[in-house]
Amino acid sequence: MAGTSSLIVAGLTAAALGAVGLLGYQARETAPAHLSGSPGPNASASAGRTPGGRHSPSSVPRGSGTGExxxxxxxxxxxxxxxxxxxxxxxxxxxxxxxxxxxxxxxxxxxxxxxxxxxxxxxxxxxxxxxxxxxxxxxxxxxxxxxxxxxxxxxxxxxxxxxxxxxxxxxxxxxxxxxxxxx
The missing domain is CATH 2.40.440.10 (L,D-transpeptidase catalytic domain-like)
Incomplete structure (x- = not known):
């Protein structure tokens, strides 16, 4: 009986940690740039940008998230x-x-x-x-x-x-x- 309750507690803990992780990920992906830990104005702008400071037409702009x-x-x-x-x-x-x-x-x-x-x-x-x-x-x-x-x-x-x-x-x-x- 003690083994079964330990498994239940472990399962509930794992589910709760998974849910918190998922919610944290979703919050990070939808947060405004100034809150999401994206590079600030002093960060290097070389990746994903052309020399004039504009975004490169052929590469994904930095800070635009992930996925489709x-x-x-x-x-x-x-x-x-x-x-x-x-x-x-x-x-x-x-x-x-x-x-x-x-x-x-x-x-x-x-x-x-x-x-x-x-x-x-x-x-x-x-x-x-x-x-x-x-x-x-x-x-x-x-x-x-x-x-x-x-x-x-x-x-x-x-x-x-x-x-x-x-x-x-x-x-x-x-x-x-x-x-x-x-x-």
């Missing part, structure tokens, strides 16, 4: 589609909207095959992941060339891709896929 994810740099206007093995599947330039999402970790919350953007432009392959001050933020591809620039007063959250890049994003970023926004 979309990485979006608001400073570089670039996206990386990163697979489960931490390899870049595709990297491409984008044209941001007038409102940027703050750096952080998000998840794809909704998608639309086709709609009209807040600037009146028809778009396809819309992948949404957050909102800022009531404005939805997401990736999309314009289906037709824009005749004129949007009014400066029009707030847009659409991060525009080429149609080919939009199709790649559509295939990659399904509901629940992580989106990491970095500087």
């Amino acid at each position: 994810r979309v990485v979006y740099s608001v400073d570089d206007d670039r996206v990386w589609l990163v697979d489960q093995g931490n390899r870049v599947q595709r990297s491409f330039k984008v044209l941001p909207g007038t409102v940027d999402p703050p750096p952080g970790t998000y998840w794809v919350t909704s998608r639309s095959s086709a709609t009209t953007g807040t600037d009146g432009v028809p778009v396809e392959h819309v992948v949404r992941f957050t909102s800022v001050q009531g404005l939805v933020i997401g990736f999309s591809a314009a289906t037709a060339p824009r005749a004129a620039a949007a009014e400066p007063s029009v707030r847009t959250g659409g991060i525009r891709e080429t149609r080919a890049d939009g199709e790649a994003m559509w295939m990659f970023a399904t509901i629940g896929v992580k989106v990491v926004v970095i500087r």
Whole structure:
């Protein structure tokens, strides 16, 4: 009888330690950069960056986490589609909207095959992941060339891709896929 209760206690202890470890890992992966132990501004910026201080198009940006994810740099206007093995599947330039999402970790919350953007432009392959001050933020591809620039007063959250890049994003970023926004 004493042996059975010892096994139960050992099993419960192991389960509790596993749960605490998992929760710690999840908290670390979703914590803001300034709380996650990521390198600060004085750390070497050579790995994953080009000489001009910008992120390299061909390598996964440092501090963007692990696992399958979309990485979006608001400073570089670039996206990386990163697979489960931490390899870049595709990297491409984008044209941001007038409102940027703050750096952080998000998840794809909704998608639309086709709609009209807040600037009146028809778009396809819309992948949404957050909102800022009531404005939805997401990736999309314009289906037709824009005749004129949007009014400066029009707030847009659409991060525009080429149609080919939009199709790649559509295939990659399904509901629940992580989106990491970095500087």
